[in-house]
Amino acid sequence: MPLIKSNSRSYRWLLSELFVVVLGILVAFQVDEWRSERELQEQENAQLYALHADFTENVKRLEGVIDRQEKEVKKQDTHVDYTMDVPNFALPDLTVLQKAPDQQSAYLMSLAHHNDINLSCTKSG
Secondary structure, rough: HHHHHHHHHHHHHHHHHHHHHHHHHHHHHHHHHHHHHHHHHHHHHHHHHHHHHHHHHHHHHHHHHHHHHHHHHHHHHHHHHHHHOOOOOOOOHHHHHOOOOOHHHHHHHHHHHHHHOOOOOOOOO
């Protein structure tokens, strides 16, 4: 009988050791998973900070471009105010010219007449 008791003790010991080893392996996998997630989170945060810095820089640059464009538009508006001070001068309506190509010459003639422009043509021949 002592042989059976010692075998059952060794099996219990073997099973308890196996349980501890498996548990250790599972804990190691969990710790590794936790580290991987933490590294990914740190990388994501670094990328988000970099994107934020890029966006902030882009906003500053675009604000500068917008300021320059607004100044240029103001200059051009001032220039247009001085050059377009011609009374009763009608500008052509480009939509009419695009939609009705068969009526282009009549429209241009009426526009020229309104603006007192002589468009008389003579044929040589």
